[in-house]
Amino acid sequence: MSHVRFEDGAWGEPELGPVQPFAFHPAAHVLHYGSACFEGLKAHRGQDNVVRIFRAAAHVARMRQSAGLLCLPVPPADMLETMIRTVTKASEAEVPAAPGSLYLRPTLVGTEENVGAAAAPSATALLFVLAGPVGDYFSGGIRPLTLAIETEQPRTTPQYGMVKSGANYVMALRPTLEAKKNVGADQVLFAPGGVVQETGAANFMLIDAERVITPALTTSFLHGVTRDSLLTLARDRGFTVEERDVTVDEVIEWARRPDAEAGLSGTAAVLSPVGTLVHKGERIAIGTGGVGEHSMRLRSALTDLHIGAVPDPYGWLTLP
Ligand SMILES: Cc1ncc(COP(=O)(O)O)c(C=O)c1O
Known part of the structure; x- marks a missing residue:
């Protein structure tokens, strides 16, 4: 220390x-x-x-x-x-x-x-x-996560979501514990007023063979370093990256496509696949509900870079 x-x-x-x-x-x-x-x-x-x-x-x-x-x-x-x-x-x-x-x-x-x-x-x-x-976030191998969509309560305040402060985490705790208990969710996707922000500890993105779509940065959620890294890697691999408002309606429509994928990005999650949404009591599979191949390709692009298995053209790695 x-x-x-x-x-x-x-x-x-x-x-x-x-x-x-x-x-x-x-x-x-x-x-x-x-x-x-x-x-x-x-x-x-x-x-x-x-x-x-x-x-x-x-x-x-x-x-x-x-x-x-x-x-x-x-x-x-x-x-x-x-x-x-x-x-x-x-x-x-x-x-x-x-x-x-x-x-x-x-x-x-x-x-x-x-x-x-x-x-x-x-x-x-x-x-x-x-x-x-x-150790690894997924001790028993990567499994698709279940997200409960919360459209009433924000994770924190509209101005201070971008601050990494303990107060934000404790405010998100009760809705997260309730979603775990009531619907077996791993995390809550906070989307007050039907506009997606993030989960309690990671950013959210929609992924398919061509596109990565994620909420544009606002003061209301944390500006993830992993989010930024994945978007950069995605652009450099030919994906179209869209940073804009993402609504719950759009996410649900997206989920119903057979090739749809979604993921959570963060230092702990890296890019973790989301397989199921719970919205107003309904369980909705995202695509096949499994682990998406394009999400895994992006995840590997990042983990390969972490361990020096591929070059680091961005200067993201530094020696201690
Ligand atoms: C609330 C929240 N959002 C997003 C993230 C992702 O941020 P980062 O990619 O910088 O770890 C985190 C931290 O992991 C977080 O706690």
């Missing part, structure tokens, strides 16, 4: 050390007013046994954007990227071979000791980067 504090208007020197608990004053800003944001990215062990970090700069940029929108001190990009590299380097021996990886979790919290600061930003903050080995 690496950590650094923001005090007296300035960042200190990041320190690398073993994972250990932090002590918080009970009046710490984060414990009362939710001043916290985080990131999630991975380092992969390549076929050549070299460990490389995937799209660190994009995750650092998103964390800086989250910090700014939450009125937290914004960590300098080079300091945060160096912390990520230092922690990865120190954990190199523990990075499993693919499909495992090293998960990196930069986190920023407001620490000012003042319960009276509800309407004031935290003057002090703590930034840390945790790391730990993770």
Whole structure:
């Protein structure tokens, strides 16, 4: 773990050390007013046994954007990227071979000791980067996921969906647990007013032999780094990429075509196939309801790049 504090208007020197608990004053800003944001990215062990970090700069940029929108001190990009590299380097021996990886979790919290600061930003903050080995998201092989479509409740607010803050996740928890219990869904696809946003932990895309269609970026959902990577790979493989409004009606119409596919994209999900939608009590298969070949082709394009099995013309991989 690496950590650094923001005090007296300035960042200190990041320190690398073993994972250990932090002590918080009970009046710490984060414990009362939710001043916290985080990131999630991975380092992969390549076929050549070299460990490389995937799209660190994009995750650092998103964390800086989250910090700014939450009125937290914004960590300098080079300091945060160096912390990520230092922690990865120190954990190199523990990075499993693919499909495992090293998960990196930069986190920023407001620490000012003042319960009276509800309407004031935290003057002090703590930034840390945790790391730990993770296995494959699908332990028993890739299986198509079931999504419950939620048209009443948004995942979070229209303005702050693009912020990677714990508050957004806890707000999505109750509808997700209810959908799991009531209809056996893996995730909820939030589509307030019938316009698709994303799920609780991944972006959503429609895929077929020629096209990838996904909601255009708005402030209402997280701008996934995996989404951006997959769209780039899709364009370079001749797919037409459409970033625009996607309605629930369109998704249901799409699902009824025999060659239709859909997927969830994210650092954990990579590109996970969606086989079934649950809408107003009806279960609707997407295409065959199975694992789509075009989704798997795009997924492999990304995982091959992660492990250096194909060249990286985009400069997305960096050494620790
Ligand atoms: C709510 C949400 N949307 C989308 C994503 C995908 O983002 P990324 O591809 O940067 O991991 C995530 C994180 O994995 C997420 O938590």
